[in-house]
Amino acid sequence: MGITKLADLIRFHAPDAISHKEISDFTGKVIALDTSIVVNQFRAATPTLSPLTGLFFRTLTFLEHDIKPVFVFDGKPPEEKTAALEKRAEAASWKCPNLTGTASSQTKDCLHLLKLLGVPFIQAPGDAEALCAQLVREGTADAVASEDMDTLPFGANILIRQLNAKRDSEVVEYSLPKLLEKLQISQEEFVDLCILLGCDYCDKITGLGPKKALTLIQKHRTIENVVLHINRQTHPVPHFWKYKEARKIFLDAPQTVDPKLIWTEPDEEALVGFLCHVKYVKVERVRRRMERFRQTRESKREERERDKAAGRSRQTRMEDFFRVTRKREQPVEAADSSSSNRKRPKST
DNA sequence: ACTCTGTCTCTAGACGCT
DNA sequence: TGAGACAGAGT
DNA sequence: AGCGTCC
Incomplete structure (x- = not known):
């Protein structure tokens, strides 16, 4: 559920804390993701089939953009949350909510897939959102991507919404410092x-x-x-x-060891073995995607080589993270200070 | 008038072929 | 499940 | 761009 109406409040009272970007603006960044949110998205979109393929495709898209994802898994939710969870489960279906933090078979599948993709994951002691926020606070991650607004009160400086694999899709970034300043x-x-x-x-x-x-x-x-x-x-x-x-x-931040996050090359053969043999995904689909992945990476690498040869200094660090505004200028100056900052200036 | 609440409705991912 | 639209009730 | 399929 997140925080009721917080998005509306920000949009109305602190629109400057919101900026619209695209996925390529997050190249080189470490992005923390709440795995349960992501999986639920895929489940909601395609209720009949497994969310694993969605996770597979989207993660590869991140990697193609040189985005370093780290997936955070929910642990045991705090005592105070059980009321909300029960109410939510009751509204949705009869199923008993998972209060124990035990990994379901679906969760294990996700863990396995991420391992084969060479993407790090962390088991949170409690709420995944809380740990995502802490990763950002301590600098381990640059931002947290989630559809839930909870990470802002948890203290994550940057929250990203609508971060998906679609080309030319608008990514919405919320800046906590700007928000506090404005309010x-x-x-x-x-x-x-x-x-x-x-x-x-x-x-x-x-x-x-x-x-x-x-x-x-x-x-x-x-x-x-x-x-x-x-x-x-x-x-x-x-x-x-x-x-x-x-x-x-x-x-109060959850206590956790700062793990060393390592990204390695996806293991294509193991991915085919798992997704195709165990999960019955069409082999050709996985192969084709992996092929595209390798090609995209190769062309990116060449592009970087060319830039370096041309004397352009490498993309620097955190500083440009807050300043990326290289989308075509938005007509913000045109009066209308109230709520509608939601114009899409078109796509490239 | 303004604002909160309840209820309703719709939508939701990514790919590849045409 | 959430997010927008609408009607309705409370202040 | 639109639409059917993925499992």
Whole structure:
């Protein structure tokens, strides 16, 4: 579920924290991905067939762009989240939610596939989103790609949405520093704001939506102070409200060893063996994709050689990450400061 | 008027052939 | 599952 | 670009 209406709030109150890019702008970056989100996307898109092929194709596309993905797997969700998970499972189907953190067979398949692709993965102690955010905070990853907004209160500076394998698709980047700057609140205050908006870890105060919650936090800075200044008749505080626990989950980083992330060449023969023999994917499909993969990499390599020979210095580091705006200029100057920054200036 | 809530509806990935 | 559109109720 | 297929 993520944070209720947070995307709307940002779009309306801090559009400058959002920038539109394309996948090639993330060349050379380490991107952390919440595996369960990715797999669920493929499952939702093609309910009848395995999400493995989707994972296979998309990961290769990342690698073709010299993007270094690291897949993070969910661990045992925190106690506070079980209520939300149960409610979600009940709404979806009768199935009991996985509260134990035990790897399903599907998860094992994903692990195996990633291993054959030479892509690193990490088992999170708790929520994958939390660990993704920590990887970004400590500099292990440059950004986290997810459709969920949770990583922002978890402290990930850069969140990327709509990062898929389609050509010319718009990638949406959220900058946490820009967001806090624009809203004029601290990270701690932002966490309180997210709790008021509604998160997975505790109840919310009914009657408070994005606009009021933001105003209240900007005025009173903490949930404790907000509670003192609202009408408790019209906006009753939940009984046994565990907002402090939720706050702790967001702000206290999960302890984890910083693993050395290694990317190696995909093992084509093993991939064919697994995907085609075990999972019955058409051999020719896998082969053809791997062929394209090798060709794309080769041409990229040649291109780099040419650039180096031409004296162009290599792509540098973190700095250009925040400044990439080499898309054709967007008509941002044209009045309209409110919400519609969503124009697509076309595609190359 | 403004804003939150509930309910409804639609959509969702990537490839390759034409 | 989430995200937009709409109707409805509360302030 | 549109559309059927992937498993």
